[in-house]
Amino acid sequence: MTAAVGLAYGTVFGVFGQDARPEASAAGTATGTAAGTATGTASGTAAWTDDVADGFASVDALGQKGTYGGRDGRTVTVRTQADLEKYATAAEPYVIVVAGTITMNPKGKEIKVASDKTIVGSGTSGHIVGGGFFLGQGVHNVIIRNLTIRDSYHGTWNDKEHDWDAxxxxxxxxxxxxxxxLRHMADGLIDSRKDTTYVTVSWNRLSDNNKTFGIGWTENVTADLTIHHNWFHETEQRNPSTDNVAHAHLYNNYLQDVPGTDITTAYGNYARGGTRMVLENSYFQGLRNPVTKDTTAAVVQRGNVFSGTSGRNESGGTAFDPRAYYDYTLDRAADVPALLRSGAGPRAAIGTANALAAEATTLTVAKDGTGRYTSVQKAVDAVPAGNTARVVIAVKPGTYRETVKVPATKPHITIQGTGASRKDTVIVFGNAAGTPKPDGSGTYGTGGSATVAVEADDFQARNLTVSNDFDEARNQHLNGHQAVALRTAADRIVLDGVIVSGDQDTLLLDTASKDALGRVHMSNSYVIGNVDFIFGRATAVIDRSVITLKKRWNGTSAGYVTAPSTPAHRKGFLITRSTVNGDVSAGTFHLGRPWHAGGDATLDPQTTVRDTSLSAAVRTAPWTDMGGFSWKDDRFAEYRNTGPGSGPAGTDRPHLTDAQAAGQEPADWLGGWTPTAG
Known part of the structure; x- marks a missing residue:
């Protein structure tokens, strides 16, 4: 691509906060519909079955070493209430995959879950309607994950007759x-009662309810709970109400009262009785009484953001140091709304498995020698050419300074970070287009600068960071500052829960040839850069992700998000349900410009940005020309965007009509391919 102004690279993680991973532990390596076509049959295992809790649920206590659910037992798939109840109440451990909607009969029924269970929705398909789950005295080591539990509401808002909880x-x-x-239940969404302890509640959406999340119903001050990265909205009370909790650690939650609706929040976080609460880096928007405490309770606040709140906002007393019990990483409070809008709630990559998963080969990589290989490339080299079953390369936490190439002869490879955060596993290198090759055969060129290059179909990357840390400030003498972090040139590429970080030309979404199809689905991820940092001729959907804008190497703000080079008969880039933001000046970034690679006038570049929050950094005329080609001759449009960087339709800002938008959905882009099918 035509060189633009050079850019400086700061830290690997740029400006988006300390940890953006929308999940408490590793995402699954195997994807697709849940295995086992008959109800209750065993299914193939996947990496998400090994996920364990963080926070207080991870603490060894009461004879239990952390919380890992049913991972030591069989994985079964259920589609009926009878089978769900059969396995949930069994004495032995199970991973129970809910693959579809189960309506409870009678309404309000709460299944009595036994110890050592994981109950998980299959992707976004697992719904429990009109009932929920009950964990009684002594029940332990239970994971309830990736489910939609809803609609036991019985018509009375402050319902005191029906104790029907999620x-x-x-x-x-x-x-x-x-x-x-969790939403629209007759009573609580979550009730943690009678000395229930060592609980972690993370990455949930809680909405459309009165008594949302109550903790207590005891005179004892013994319970320990961690509540992080949850989105409370349209909830009236108990958000949560925390009564007599010895250690309540609340961080990175988003409490939102949407104006003009039927539900008005009475209060936010409430510390009652003998509670000791630490409240960190949360975001309170539009609430009355955002933080309330009894005179007997202690609340220590730090790093929270209060936007449009009123009434009681209280702190005082001495609480505790959460790090004395477990490690954790805070996101910036300012990033929390965007992070939770895109990352909270069920995810397509959790709870899914297929026949390949049971047969999958796993190759471990660890820098310290505890894995089978010490570099990612060595593990790729070990995969036999022409493999037909998925091979998972499980990369332990660490910084791997290397370049990685997945050749076209090795499809069905997953590179998966195994750390608790996608920040824990980093593949990084610093080549640029103008960097001389060591053998003296010239420079790398844009495509050759990639830290990770994928040329094989059916590739997946999960729970890791891919970065190019080329230092432009120190290399102004080089001709060619394009520095690719990740290059894909294949079909059916899944990027889930990853960070792709660089400056100019960060993410190259390409195809094997001009006439070849190359489909990419990116979700729950971050892309960071400043000049043409999402570019290429692939057909790509970027969904529920954050596009973070960076300043250039000299501290100035200016750039372009996309530079598609789409063939005339193909779909280009679709950015949907995402966020565009960053620590840059207002009105300095274009959403895109047309890249007619090599001056090819037959190309018809396309970028559609829809249902996305745009920061003030986006220009009022968000598209611009490139290389003598007018963007108006190609395909650039918006639809239903929000935020200060959005704007009304005009000659310099085309919007899709509703009819046009109906034909520009992810399914239209992916052409019959379902990204969750491994």
Whole structure:
């Protein structure tokens, strides 16, 4: 691509916060519909079955070493209430995959879950309607994950007759409630009662409810709970209400009261009785009484953001140091709304497995020698050419300074970070287009500068960071500052829960040839850069992700998000349900410009940005020309965007009509391919 102004590279993680991974532990390596066509049959295992809790649920106590659910047992798939109840109440451990909608009969039924269970929705398809789960005295080591639990509401808003909760716990311990969508129940969404302890509640959406999340119903001050990365919206009370909790650690939650709706929040986080609460880096928007405490309770606040709030906002007393119990990483409070809008709730990559998963080969990589290989490339080299089953390269936490190439002869490879955060596993190198090759045969060129280059179909990357840390400030003498972090030149590429970081030309979404199809689906991820940093001729969907704008090497703000080079008969880039933001000046970034590679006038570049939040950094005329080609002759449009960088339709800002938008959905882009099918 035509060289633009050089850019400086700062830290690997840029400006988007310390940890953006929308998940508490590793995402699954195997994807697709849940295995086992008959109800209740065993299914192939996947990496998400090995996921474990963080926070207080990870603490060794009461004879339980952390919370890992049913991973030591069989994985079964259920589609009926009878089978769900059969396995959930069994004495032996199970991973129970809910693959479809189960409507409880009678309404309000709460299945009594036994110890050592994982109950997980298959992608976004697992729904429990009109009921929920009950964990009684002594029940322990339970994971409830990736489910939508909804609609036991019985017509009375402050319902005192029907104790119908999504999840009720009475005297349980070591419970992880993660990535669920909980809404519209007759009573609580979550009730943690009667000394229930060692609980972590993470990455959930809680909405459309009165008594949302209550903790207590005890005179004892013994319970320990971690509540992080949850999105509370359209919830009236108990957000949560925390009564007599010895250690309540709340961080990176988003509490939102949407104006003009039927539900008005009465209060946000409430510390009652003898509670000791640490409240960190959360975001409160539009709430009355965002933080309330009794005179007997202690609340230590730090790093929170309060936007449009009113009424009580209280702190005081001495609480505790959460790091004395477990390690954790805070996101910036300012990043929390965008992070949770895109990352909270059920995810397509959790709870899915297929026949390949049971046969999958796993190759481990660790810099310290504890794995089978010490570099990612060595593991790729070990995969036999022409492999027909998926091979998972499980990369332990660490920084791997190397370049990686996955050749076209090795499809079905997954590179998966195994750390608790996608920030923990980093593949990084610093080549640029103008960097001389060591053998003296010239320079790398743009495509050759990639830290990771993927030329094989059916590739997947999960839970890791791919970065190019080329230092432009120190290399102004080089001709060619394009520095690719990740290059894909193949079909059916899945990028889930990753960070792709660089400056100019960060993410090259290419195809094997001009006439070849190259489809890419990126979700729950971050792309960071400043000049043409999403570019190429692939057909790509970027969904529920954050596009982070960086300043250039000299501290100035200016750049271009996309530079598609789409063939005339293909789809280009679709950015949907995402966020465009960054620590840059207002009105300095274009959403895109047309890249007619090599001056090819037959190309018809395309970028559509829809249903996305745009920061003030986006120009009021968001598209611009490139290389003598007018963007108006190609395909650039918006639809239903929001935020200060959005704007009305005009000659310099085309919007799709509703009819046009109906034909520009992810399914239209992917042409019959379902990204969750491994």
């Amino acid at each position: 999840v009720q716990m009475d005297g349980a311990h070591h419970v992880w409630i993660d990535h669920n969508d």
